[in-house]
Amino acid sequence: MPQTAVPAHWRKYKERYLLLGMLCETCGKITFPLGSVCPNCRRAGKVKPVRLSGKGKVYSYTVIRAAPEGFEVFTPYVIAIIELDDGVKLTSQVIDCEPEEVHIGMPVQVCFRKIREEGKEGVICYGFKFRPADNSWKP
Amino acid sequence: MKFSERKRDVAIVGVGSTRFGEHWDKSLKDLIAEAGFKAATEAGIRGKDVELIVGGNMSGGMFVGQEHIAALVADTMGLQPTPSIRVEAACASGSLALEMGFLAVASGMYDVVLVGGVEKMTDVYTSGATTALAGAMDLEWEAYFGLTFPGIFALIAQRYMYEYGLTREQLALVAVKNHDHGFYNPLAQFRKKITVEDVLDSTLVADPLRLLDCSPITDGAATMVLVPAEKAHQYTDTPIIISGIAQASDTLSLFNRKSLCTVNATIEAGKQAFSQAKISHKDVDLVEVHDCFTIAEILALEDLGFCKKGEAAKLYEEGEVWVGGSLPVNTDGGLKSAGHPIGATGIKQVIEIVHQLRGESPEPVQVKGAEIGVAHNLGGSGATVVVTVLKRGD
Numbered sequence: 257m258p259q260t261a262v263p264a265h266w267r268k269y270k271e272r273y274l275l276l277g278m279l280c281e282t283c284g285k286i287t288f289p290l291g292s293v294c295p296n297c298r299r300a301g302k303v304k305p306v307r308l309s310g311k312g313k314v315y316s317y318t319v320i321r322a323a324p325e326g327f328e329v330f331t332p333y334v335i336a337i338i339e340l341d342d343g344v345k346l347t348s349q350v351i352d353c354e355p356e357e358v359h360i361g362m363p364v365q366v367c368f369r370k371i372r373e374e375g376k377e378g379v380i381c382y383g384f385k386f387r388p389a390d391n392s393w394k395p
Numbered sequence: 396m397k398f399s400e401r402k403r404d405v406a407i408v409g410v411g412s413t414r415f416g417e418h419w420d421k422s423l424k425d426l427i428a429e430a431g432f433k434a435a436t437e438a439g440i441r442g443k444d445v446e447l448i449v450g451g452n453m454s455g456g457m458f459v460g461q462e463h464i465a466a467l468v469a470d471t472m473g474l475q476p477t478p479s480i481r482v483e484a485a486c487a488s489g490s491l492a493l494e495m496g497f498l499a500v501a502s503g504m505y506d507v508v509l510v511g512g513v514e515k516m517t518d519v520y521t522s523g524a525t526t527a528l529a530g531a532m533d534l535e536w537e538a539y540f541g542l543t544f545p546g547i548f549a550l551i552a553q554r555y556m557y558e559y560g561l562t563r564e565q566l567a568l569v570a571v572k573n574h575d576h577g578f579y580n581p582l583a584q585f586r587k588k589i590t591v592e593d594v595l596d597s598t599l600v601a602d603p604l605r606l607l608d609c610s611p612i613t614d615g616a617a618t619m620v621l622v623p624a625e626k627a628h629q630y631t632d633t634p635i636i637i638s639g640i641a642q643a644s645d646t647l648s649l650f651n652r653k654s655l656c657t658v659n660a661t662i663e664a665g666k667q668a669f670s671q672a673k674i675s676h677k678d679v680d681l682v683e684v685h686d687c688f689t690i691a692e693i694l695a696l697e698d699l700g701f702c703k704k705g706e707a708a709k710l711y712e713e714g715e716v717w718v719g720g721s722l723p724v725n726t727d728g729g730l731k732s733a734g735h736p737i738g739a740t741g742i743k744q745v746i747e748i749v750h751q752l753r754g755e756s757p758e759p760v761q762v763k764g765a766e767i768g769v770a771h772n773l774g775g776s777g778a779t780v781v782v783t784v785l786k787r788g789d
Contacts, residue, residue, distance in 0.1 A: 268535060272539075287651075288536075288650075288651075289535065289536050295646075295651075315554070315655075316550045316551070316553045316554035316557070316655055317550065317553060318546050318549035318550050318553060318601045318602050318603075318604075319599070319601065319602040320541060320542075320543055320545075320546050320601050321598075321599050321600055321601060321602075322521075322525070322543065322545065322600050322601070323522075323525075323541065323543070324522065324525045324526050324529055324538070324541065324543055325522050325523070325525070325526050327541040328522075330541065333541060335540065335541060335542050335546050335550070336550075337550055337554075337649070337650045337655070345650040345651065346536065346650050347536060347537050347540055347542055347648070347649070347650050348540055349540055349541060355602075360553070360554070360557050371539065371540060371541070372541070381539070383539070383540070385540075
């Protein structure tokens with residue numbers, strides 16, 4: 257990711273810190289990420305932010321061994337597609353376990369972590385990651 | 396305009412490509428000029444004949460810091476004031492340029508159109524290239540969390556292996572086959588045969604994908620000349636007709652797809668292009684598919700309908716996808732062996748089919764009597780797909 261100015265981060269704080277998705281009141285579907293348009297109803301959809309389930313399962317995963325700029329210090333790290341209990345899928349890192357322990361179907365729960373630093377003078381990026389589920393997560 | 400209501404057929408009458416590889420001695424401009432002049436020379440056209448230029452380029456901005464590529468291309472070849480357009484669809488930029496050039500000629504607006512693609516990727520370090528490539532995925536919800544392009548296709552491979560029981564050895568056969576073919580391609584980046592063991596012993600990049608599952612970072616350009624088919628014989632004895640070309644899109648992010656193992660845009664674009672060309676799968680003599688990573692080739696063959704979902708590996712084990720088999724795939728070495736200069740790839744795939752249909756490929760990889768070829772070019776993780784059907788026009 258290129259280094260970006262503060263507004264690019266600031267406007268995503270709520271979604272990345274609270275794990276927000278989008279509920280369309282017209283069709284009742286929850287989708288991710290939060291935007292201004294329901295992908296199913298388009299203009300006819302009336303959408304609002306919704307807290308997503310912080311629990312889910314690993315749908316697929318990989319171990320990143322050649323990192324992009326800003327992620328070198330974390331290498332190797334696990335990136336997964338997580339299927340949340342409310343049916344929504346998203347991309348996130350899986351942490352607090354060895355990469356070898358991660359498998360498809362593994363129960364995970366959300367946590368709040370530093371994602372990376374954008375150089376010495378850039379923004380410190382935070383957001384959600386997932387870790388092995390231990391039933392400590394509560395809505 | 397519906398395809399069937401096009402004013403006229405469109406023919407390719409000249410092609411040209413640089414060698415693909417690390418061109419430390421050549422700039423973005425040098426690559427454009429080399430490929431452009433090769434194609435123009437082959438077609439026997441002069442600068443004043445060119446009425447429109449369409450160029451595909453993913454990220455001159457991030458790879459070399461250069462934008463305004465459309466005017467740059469015209470300027471580089473001394474073609475001003477000819478109108479020039481740049482199109483971008485990540486790794487599908489090249490074939491999207493071809494599609495726009497096709498529309499320009501098929502509609503009757505232009506008679507001689509130069510279409511091409513270029514990428515100069517080695518003027519930045521690998522991490523810079525990785526960052527630029529990550530721009531083809533959803534920046535806010537994929538790249539932000541540290542996902543890379545090998546990572547995207549690793550997520551696909553991991554799920555595919557889980558759902559369909561594909562083995563690591565079977566996946567390696569894709570790279571082995573492409574290197575077997577690329578060995579004979581004088582313009583390929585890696586002209587070296589490899590074994591399954593070589594693939595399995597190569598460095599892990601993003602589990603389960605290893606270095607030899609991945610297409611490389613490449614400099615290169617490829618260009619072709621399009622004219623109305625009815626005038627094609629003024630330029631060449633062996634025109635190649637674009638008998639179908641279709642593009643489809645899907646979600647930018649991988650996680651929002653219904654399945655990780657199916658690229659819906661390939662299914663859609665494939666169906667449309669086959670229907671436009673009025674062909675069925677048994678009519679196809681060879682295919683060029685987008686093997687940016689080994690797993691992508693497996694998905695492409697299945698989603699284009701050459702076999703059922705989950706069964707592509709059989710084609711490799713039985714040797715059907717090598718030249719000499721029933722469905723030769725990536726006879727120029729594909730992206731894996733020939734190289735993958737992002738914006739140029741879609742044009743290079745079509746050029747390979749042009750060579751094959753003209754019967755001028757190197758003898759060991761020439762598909763005997765080839766008359767119909769299909770090219771499949773994928774952007775990002777499948778958010779853009781262009782499928783092109785080509786036929787001999789003589």
